[in-house]
Amino acid sequence: MPRRSRDFLDRAARHSPARLAIGVFASVIGLVTLGLWGPWATVSGERPLFVDALFTATSATTVTGLVVVPTGEYWSVLGLVVILVAIKIGGLGVMTLASILGAAVSRRIGLTQRLLVQSETKFTRLGEVGSLVRTVVLTSTVLEASIALVLFPRFVIDGEGVGTAAWHAVFYGVSAFNNAGFVPTAEGLVPYGSDWWVLLPIIVGVFIGSLGFPVLLDVLRRLREPRRWSLHSKLTITTSAALVVVGAVLVAAFEWTNPGTFKPLDAAGTFLASLFAGVMPRSGGFSTVDVGEMHEGTWLLMDALMFVGGGSASTAGGIKVTTLAVMLLAIVAEARGDRDVEAFRRRIPRTALQVAIAVSLVSATIVLVSSLLLLAITGYTLDIVLFEVISAFATCGLSTQEPGGWPDPAKYVLTVLMFVGRTGTMTLAAALALRSRRRVIRYPEERPIIG
Numbered sequence: 382m383p384r385r386s387r388d389f390l391d392r393a394a395r396h397s398p399a400r401l402a403i404g405v406f407a408s409v410i411g412l413v414t415l416g417l418w419g420p421w422a423t424v425s426g427e428r429p430l431f432v433d434a435l436f437t438a439t440s441a442t443t444v445t446g447l448v449v450v451p452t453g454e455y456w457s458v459l460g461l462v463v464i465l466v467a468i469k470i471g472g473l474g475v476m477t478l479a480s481i482l483g484a485a486v487s488r489r490i491g492l493t494q495r496l497l498v499q500s501e502t503k504f505t506r507l508g509e510v511g512s513l514v515r516t517v518v519l520t521s522t523v524l525e526a527s528i529a530l531v532l533f534p535r536f537v538i539d540g541e542g543v544g545t546a547a548w549h550a551v552f553y554g555v556s557a558f559n560n561a562g563f564v565p566t567a568e569g570l571v572p573y574g575s576d577w578w579v580l581l582p583i584i585v586g587v588f589i590g591s592l593g594f595p596v597l598l599d600v601l602r603r604l605r606e607p608r609r610w611s612l613h614s615k616l617t618i619t620t621s622a623a624l625v626v627v628g629a630v631l632v633a634a635f636e637w638t639n640p641g642t643f644k645p646l647d648a649a650g651t652f653l654a655s656l657f658a659g660v661m662p663r664s665g666g667f668s669t670v671d672v673g674e675m676h677e678g679t680w681l682l683m684d685a686l687m688f689v690g691g692g693s694a695s696t697a698g699g700i701k702v703t704t705l706a707v708m709l710l711a712i713v714a715e716a717r718g719d720r721d722v723e724a725f726r727r728r729i730p731r732t733a734l735q736v737a738i739a740v741s742l743v744s745a746t747i748v749l750v751s752s753l754l755l756l757a758i759t760g761y762t763l764d765i766v767l768f769e770v771i772s773a774f775a776t777c778g779l780s781t782q783e784p785g786g787w788p789d790p791a792k793y794v795l796t797v798l799m800f801v802g803r804t805g806t807m808t809l810a811a812a813l814a815l816r817s818r819r820r821v822i823r824y825p826e827e828r829p830i831i832g
Contacts, residue, residue: 403804406442406800406803406804407800409442409467409470409471410435410438410439410442410443410800411438413438413441413442413463413464413466413467414431414434414435414438414439416438416460416463417429417434417437417438417456417460417463417464418431418434418435421457421459421460422434422456422457422459422460422463423455423456423457423460424454424455424456424457429450429455430789432449432789432792432793432796433449433450433792435796436449436792436795436796437449437450437452437456437464438467439796439799439800440563440778440799441464441467441468441471441561441563442467442468442470442471443471443698443776443799443800443802443803444468444471444472444559444560444561444562444664444696444776444803445561445562445666445698445772445773445776445777445778445799445802445803446556446560446561446562446563446666446667446776446777446778446779447562447666447769447772447773447778447780447795447799448563448780448784449784449785449787449792450784450785451567451784452464452563452564452565453564453565453566453567453568453569454567461552461565464563465551465552465555465556465563468555468556468559468561468563469555469559471559471561471696471803472521472555472558472559472560472561472590472696473517473518473521516594516598517594520594520597520598520601521558521559524558524586524589524590525551525554525555525557525558525559525586526554527554528550528553528554528557528558528582528583528585528586529547529550529551529553529554529555530550531578531582532549532550532553532554532578532579532582532583533546533547533550535576535578535579536549536550548565549565549566552564552565553565553583554586557582557583557586557587557590557665557667558586558587558589558590558696559590559696560587560590560591560663560664560665560666560691560695560696560697560698560776561666561696561778562661562665562666562667562777562778562779563666563778564667569667569668570583570667570668570669571668571669571670573669574646574650574653574654574669574670575646575647575649575650575653575654577653580653580657580669583657583665583667584656584657584660587660587661587663587664587665587667588621588625588660588663590691590695590696590697591621591663591664591665591690591691591692591695591696591697592617592618592621592691592692592695593617593691593692593693593694593695593697594694594695595611595613595614595693595694596613596614596617596618596692596695599611599613599614600614600618612724612725612727612729613693613703615724615725616702616703616706616707616724616725617692617693617702617703617706619706620702620703620705620706621663621691621692621702624659624663624686624689624702625656625659625660625663626659627659628658628659628660628662628682628683628686629655629656629658629659629660630655630659631682632655632658632659632679632682632683633651633652633655635675635676635678635679635682636655636658636670636675636676636679637651639674639675639676641670641671641674641675642654642670642671642674642675643655643670654669654670657669658670659686661777661779662683662686662687662777662779663686663687663690663691663697663699663777664687664690664691664696664697664698664699664775664776664777664778665777665778666772666777666778666779667778668779672779672780672781673780673781673782673783675781677764680764680767680768680781681764683768683779684767684768684771687699687771687772687775687777687779688700688744688748688771688774688775689701689702689704689705690702690775690776690777697776698774698775698776698777698802698803699775699776699777700740700741700744701740703737704737704740704741706724707722707729707733707734707737708734708737708738708741710722710723710724710729711734722734743805744774747774747798747801747802747805748767748770748771748774751770751773751774751794751798752766752767752770754794755769755770755791755794755795758788758790758791758794759787759788759791765781765782768780768781769781769782769795770795770798773795773798773799773802774798774799774801774802775802776799776802776803
């Protein structure tokens, strides 16, 4: 790379690492769009519409899973390979990707690149970040391969050829761990709605992927010493598990008698479908039943689960489970009259609560504005629009609509929403967390009336 380009990237990383990371992420989406915007990427051999290529590229790179064309029917094998590569790159994280670029330029990971990765992974010791990139790639690849190895014999037993079964197993392994929600066949996972062999590995892969690399590395290093896990790991795991249980129970309660979803299933099938539906709104995006046939109450429940999303620095989207946990703990502390917000014998600083409130409020505002735009563009009802907006913003990928049902202006709005949802809240949280201003003069305190 020319020296002028290296100098430009070095200056950009030094002065605005978040802007550089977002720029790199946008560049990847642009390259994936070009890869899909050609006759080689479709089964028919015809060039796809630019908006469809851009939408799919953004959905894959942001590991969302929303589609405007049937993935398994519309895209060729080469198109599916491009989508799979985009999912893999997107799953590594926007900041990690920028760090890899910086390492390629300077041939070493310096302080600038370490700070760049640190803002994504929330690591506190810079000495650990140098090996983080290799660890992230290795860990994700091993977990994706493990899922694929479990799924491969099941697909072979179903009558698929060895090559086809291997391709489908790898695709589902990468898509599941990265919470992407893309499927390589027209029917997706619907034929396996009661198959534990297929669905359980995908459930586990989505759940592990939604925890985040800091949690995974912390747990792996102290597997036999859970008491020594960090507060972030404990909050992420406990809140995630609670949301899965609550989500599965409530989905089962709402859909138990719905003839379009759970009613035709037996008890074991209903339990599996409920567990699957409880995990997927975390940002997984897979479905074994028609989401469009679910009750409106179930949609509203999924709206809430998608908006929360998964863990920080994970392949999941949303405002993150630690954000929800901090705000709930603050409510409990206020109700008890406690001065400090505490969890697991640790005191949470007030700045963390301020960041959580800011991220939640900004995210809710983005959802509100986007919903108003889509209501004006599409003419759909609020329940449908809200579901699609939150699914895009939280990079989940669940949808109540058939592919191709959106007008082109709505596709562009959802494309921007997926990009903002993947990069915006993360960048905002990092910027607010790093921004600290000490003032010599403090004004007198006065408490306004709240509520």
